[in-house]
Amino acid sequence: MKKAVWAGLIGILALTGAARAGAYPARPITIIVPFAAGGPSDAMARVLAERMRATLGQAVVVENVTGAGGSIGVGRAVHSAPDGYTISFGHLGTHVANGAVYKLPYDLVADLEPVVLLPSNPMIVVSKNAVPATSLKELLAWLKSRPAPATAGTAGAGSGSHIAGVYFESASGIKLQYVPYRGTGPALNDLIAGQIDIIVDQTSNSINQVRAGTIRAYAISDDKRLASAPEIPTADEAGLKGFQMTLWSGMWVPKGTPREIVKKLNAAVVEALGDAAVKKQMENLGLEMPPQDQLTPEALGARQKAEIAKWWPIIKAADIKVD
Template sequence: MLFVCLALVLPAGADTYPSRPITVIVPFAAGGPSDAMMRTLAEHMKQTLGQAVLVENVTGAGGSIGVGRAVRSKPDGYTVSFGHLGTHVANGAVYRLGYDLVADLEPVVLLPSNPMIIVSRNNIPAKSLAEFLAWLKAQPGAASAGTAGNGSGSHIAGLYFEQVTGIKLQYVPYRGTGPAMNDLIGGQIDLIVDQTSNAINQVRAGAIRAYAVTDDKRLDGAPEIPTTDEAGLPGFHMTLWSGMWLPKGTDHEIVARLNAAAVAALDDPGVQKQLKNLGLQLPPADQLAPEALGTLQKSEIAKWWPMIKAAGVSPE
């Protein structure tokens, strides 16, 4: 009888997790940088977990719809929230979410990050960042800047750019930076302060022009692009980190198993090569525990919320 009673209080399903496919909700359009990263990781994670890891793209409201779906799902480890600085930090200062980004989510693992990159359509005459800043200042109306929606990483980067340069931008929101990039290539918008992973292949192909990366060191995969410090905008640094979360209340053993699968993927040389080709930077080994993601998320909320609120950012 004692054994039966103990069995009743053990976490249901934790010992057999996972016994069916896992769904990772990516709150952005398919084909964008977040989607590409998660699909690369999912392909390896299924080998460790012994179950399919499916990516579901749920767009809208700067990613808050997709995150909300994950928050409200059953805390059994089968619905995972993927996101980044925009969805799991900035959105709390922009939207009335109906959920708390810290209290209602369980951190799983910090994922690769990338600096932003300042890029423009090709037919803008500027060839350097200094020339581009001069061109922006000379515009009779604010230049058009694509974003993945209010509060997205590209929008935060644009606000930060405005704050550092004093140049005003006219934001054009999209349902992801993938669609925004298509319009930049087509010359329908002027610029994006974009994730490197979304822009680098188009830069390499000569479809758009790159001016600088928002880091203090050059990219291994594109060493010809200067840093903002080198290009004349010192201190304009911003890294868009990503992560995975589960609904609050998920058993810690399930969190640990999902964390271990993600860490194994990040440790695989083939996966590392794919991620680095996207311009992504792998997280340090000592930052891969769930607690490290939780600490980072809280510190970033303290850093970015005041700027976003001061800018009066509101939902589209």
């Protein structure tokens, strides 16, 4: 008798969960971006949020929750209800590197469900216009000749810009003095104003300022030039062999979110990425679309685990820690 009652209760709960998933979404959805407004993550999230609204029939709101290299914003999402109404937006820095840099009160893999892999972009070495160098070789010579390290803006310890800066140091033999911000948007503003010397930045964050002539670009960390900015050489072409790094982004939800809701969110993002206007916006930002077969939750989960295996030993060997 008891077994029959328990079976009935389980059946009712399952049907209730299915009904909830079927009615989803019934109210606005929040995408938590763990960096300041105006930065590359914020820009991508807002483009996608607007297009997702049309598919899901509900407002999709971007909330910027900054601090600690993005770990505070990710934590906010992790500890939200697993109902599909809170999405964690992040990238290589927030959902891979931070696990090796910070003592997180959550597990980046165990406490999150992957939703979809998003567009990626290489890093770009940029400086304020007052720097006298006009090529990467000249920049490296200038950096090495300084009596004190040049200042380099980052989005915080362990962020993509910080890891890329450390990687740049290792590949070139130079030293930098890092200046942390709540995102590379504010860091870029200070670079334009001449308050810091360089950023090893996401291309999507800096490319419009490079085009406007307010900062100077030297090279990108890819094996091919950008279609949207073919005049910028690769690091290999500019004389720094082996400096290659791609910063990919993704979306996650709290662990325990119903599978059907994950599928709905995935489908909404995939539809958005297939939209011609969205593709054009991403291309203008220097972003590259993921292959179609990589647009599944499983593909993002596999990418995240593989990147943890790759980058954690590098980060720990470089002794990247919170100051």
